[in-house]
Amino acid sequence: MISKEEILKAAALAKLKLTVKEEDKFAAELANIVAYVDELKSVDTENIEAVSHITGLENSFREDSLEILEEDKLPHGQDLIGQTPKVKNGYVVVPRILTDL
């Protein structure tokens, strides 16, 4: 089960804001969905180990070397940060996080 309060709390955690109309709509829809997935509670999973990787791979490492990554196929710094709202001297500009209390 999921209550409206829980939905609003989850939305806040996910940095989402809902209009009043959306709150009601989502509340009904999500309550339905959660009621449906709640049926998993009845499944006996005693002594079952969760599968952490479905094809059983472990420790997939690569050499910590630039050589194996083809230089011309790597994106360049400007391409990567060139789409932020504000860039200055190669830095991404963001609003002040710490304010005077």
Place this chain on the structure above:
Amino acid sequence: MDLSKITIKKARDLMDNNELKSSTLVDYYLDNISKENKDLNAYLSVFSDEARREALETDERLSQGENPGVLAGIPIAVKDNILVRGYNATAGSKILENYVASYDATVVRKLKDAGAIILGKTNLDEFAMGSSCEQSAFGPTKNPRNREYVPGGSSGGSACAVAGELALAALGSDTGGSIRQPASLCGIVGLKPTYGRVSREGLIALASSLDQIGPMTKSVYDAALLLSVISGHDVNDATTLPGEKFELTEDMFSGNIEGLKIGLPQEYFIEGIDSRVGQIIEKASKDLEARGAKLYPVSLPHTKYGLATYYIILPSEASANLARFDGIRYGYSVARTEQGRSINNSSDKNMWDIFIDSRSHGFGDEVRRRIILGTFALSSGYYDAYYNKAQLVRALIRRDFIEAFKKVDVLLTPTSPTPPFKFGEKTDDPLVMYLADVYTVSANLAGIPGISLNAGEVDGLPVGLQLLAANKNEDILVKVANAYEQIYNQ
């Protein structure tokens, strides 16, 4: 030459014999796109100039006797959640409406290295969350077989492009059936590889333990060929399988399935399935039996928990993957004016406002629904009951398949429980839409490969059958699918 009947195999043969130019092929599709895309809305962006230029270059190289690759001159569409450097990658969402990809996805690099020509990017349900292509922020795509019907989703644009003569093949992505289901609804071939078979580098992530990129084509051979090009271990994706790539063999296309064991999972043929779909699948199984295969009933006891498991795991992983869209680094942002300039005066909006407003305006309903659901399922106090529980049931679902494949070589099921549906038919209740995936989600949960191919029609609308095989057994899938394709085309 009637290009509507052509396949990649046929096109390559003709090109190698100088009977067909890549330019002719590319012009054919671009022509169709200019006529039909406004209505069908398969493509979100089309690379006309680039494609024409590449086709001319390819023709030049072919005429000089060069071999530009196994896909030389072949026009292919790419789903818009896969990055093609220098072009928009929207993931069907307003939040990435103007985002320009800064690198090629591994699969795109491989297509290019094999000589393929990328025609453009295709429409999808927003962030690949959907089963009908009605959740795209840029309008729905139509089913080219009957334009009142959905093409399926989330790779609806890719399916429409191939079925609607707007591309010779396409790449899609499959997280819970998003390649197989639209392939079924549009009457084409769609293959979801084993998890890890194809690199996810450059695929905008939805659920990292479920996503796979795969081919959508007109024939089984074409799908296998594309898979052989795009598959393989990738240092940039630690979840890719080490070892040999998937390669084509003669045996796969021999048509000989004598003695091959086909399992029919009883749980897939009970309630919820449209009886006309059931009849088509039953006939298909008899046709395969007539060719020498052996049919066996099998049981996958946890089938009924597949959807619930999926709709906990998917939203949970999606909520984490979509946290990166914050209006700070890229994408739609309330800190950006319409001219793209920053309004970042610290007095106007604080950090949290930018996050919250950008995300709330940039994401559509279904995306926000699933993010909230996933956040809830992962939150303190609920994690054990939901996400952890789902992962345990997932282990049981996986085990069902492992046990079944000890007895049979492949499983045969319907791809979709119903024939294609009309626009708006399933959009009132999200849960009704989720049920469209009931036969496809388990393969993603277990990591096994699956293929859908056309098996018949209901009222002129395509119905596909699905074949599933054990991990890394795409060769058996291709073998049986190819044999069935031969039977069906007789």
